[in-house]
Amino acid sequence: MTTKTYQINVTGLVQGVGFRPFVYRLALESGLTGWVNNTNENVQIRVTGKQSDIDHFLNCLKKDAPPVSMIEKVAIMEVEHELLTGFNILHSNDVSDEVTEISPDIAVCNECLEDMQKEGTRRDYAFVNCTNCGPRFTIIRDLPYDRKKTTMQSFPMCDDCRSEYETISDRRFHAQPTACMRCGPHYELFVSGNLQSTEMNILLEHLSVIIDNGGIILIKGLGGMHLACDAFNENAVKKLRNAKNRDGKPFAVMFRNPEVLANYVELDENEGQSLVSWRRPIVLLEKKTAINQPVLSDGINAGLDLVGAMLPYMPFHYLLFRHLRTSAMILTSGNVSSEPILIDNRQAIQQFAPFTDAIVLHNRDIFNRTDDSVVRIMGGIERVLRRSRGYAPAPVRTTMQTDGILAFGAELTNCFCIGKGHKAFLSQHIGDLQGLETTQFYEQTIAQFLKTFRVTPVLLATDMHPGYISTKTARHFPGIPLVAIQHHHAHIASCMAEHHLDEKVIGVAMDGTGYGDDGHSWGGEFLFCDLVDFTRLIHFDYIPQPGGDLAAEEPWRMAVSYLYKIYGISFLQLKLPFLEELDHEKTAIVVQMIDRKINCPLTSSAGRLFDAVASILGLCQFATFQAEGPMRLESNVQRNCQDTYHFEIDQTVRFDATIRAIVDDILDGISVATIATKFHNTLISVIFEALNIIRKKSGINKVALSGGVFQNKYLLEGTITLLSKNNFEVYTHAAIPANDGGIALGQLAVASKRRENKCV
């Protein structure tokens, strides 16, 4: 009987996710001998055996790989025959400074949930985990990934845990955070700031009584604290909003299980898959009109038809739902508005004891804070809108050399990015760089990433905006060359980098705001660009933005700006209901500001156009959260209307005819839904027309779509459909946010390419 020997190299996310034990078990099961080893670049496997057994092994290698692993490539080479005995996991000796990947956190797996039902030291134990699940990024202080370098360091394993940890065939072989109730962390219940109990059943009973009776609790989670209350209780939701001292921003809802969830939201197969994936993100879903069901509180999402829904992902969530009567609770980040999610126990008690009915903490430290991630399925593809728990800090693979590049991101929904080899490490969601706390979190996380991934910055990339805190932070790295990149060029480059595009494309940036190289505020842009540079070919016509940034919070200002431009002062005579609502004095002041050009920067922003239309339609005059106007507008869209409004286009796109027609429609009593839909359709055809003009001139057929406005499902899907039908090759964001959370990747790509071309 002849046997053969193969060398198999597997690349991708295959470290710290139970890949070697899996290979070990599979090799034994296939009757092969050999070894498996981790190196800096990949997992290497050597096997000897019958060809048919090796075929079986290779077949299952991809098919049955651990759920969290992501195999990018399997390189198979037959090598000189070797007689190998047994199958061994070799000691990874070159896993040193060069180790570059950290697994994101993983939702508790089914086998661990089963362990919680069995007699023994993991019965109802809320910190159960194995090589297939559990905390990773949030507890890792440094690399290589080893218990000593995690916040589990302070919990020495008991003999049983250690023996599992050392047994190759065990599911907990080398599971760094493994623990049981004898040796691991535990929860503590605080009431009025005082420790009440550490007894799990008492604690859970107490919490569930509070929630079921309309109370509010603070729970320490995986990446930070959460505030929780019954999602059906209007008063509780109101109280929670006050505790957070916050705006009207929608809250996420955690449902007991997928069956319950399906009663409240519309769900297709892709959405269902995202919900149950090991990443367990918040998925934006359309609310169902409840039939014979309790109704989710309106206060959750300010009457929008979207709900951010998620399923339990920590053992604690499962345990809590076992005690709760309600089948859905609000679970929102525990922080005061605009501050980063809290991770410190003492601070949690200080800040939230007065606003909550109980606080439940645990004694495992959170090292890297992460928020819940947010995704939306659009065009059948999962689009990450907020990239944090479960996604960060998995690297983005790039075609370019990124070594030593530090890209600072933008201002709102900030993420930064560092480069190493052909990888880009995009940070978790940092937040809006405005308050002191967020800025500190930003600076600390940059320092932490540079240290953990062993990167010494040699090239800095920032936004062109001179006033951004991210731009100013770059000054903390004196003496290092810096490139300032135009905001929308970075948006498009981000989309290009995600798709490994390195050529000329047409970039469509539909965005809120970004500093233009003419000093104006951009955001409705058609760029002809590559990764090095861009030409701005077509843009939305400039219009004054009265009050500057304030206009983004007060959409009525943009409405006045558009109407005044089109109708002159006689716009005040239009019988538009929203005008009645406005403060007449303030309206007069805004008109004066426009006349005298006082604090009225010019903008070509698509986001501000959405704001204006939302305001004119009476949907939103004062935004209680970011992009409320555009979201309300989208919320009103119906899918059965194809009509559009007129617009003019050459080097600029002018919406005078559009706004006039919208005003006429309102005066004619046409429904808000119809007008909102026609407006969306208009934008889609603006994009199409602009691209036709540019394609004719340039012969370029590849289009990259980016910018926060493309978080709008109707707009994105409609644009993709129309462009594809007309033979454009369309590239859109999926793993990287289309909003400013993805911009650092684009900055990094541009910086890298300019360095390659020696133009920095």
Ligand code: ZN
């Ligand atoms: Zn597990």
Ligand code: ZN
């Ligand atoms: Zn133990």
Ligand code: FE
């Ligand atoms: Fe932007």
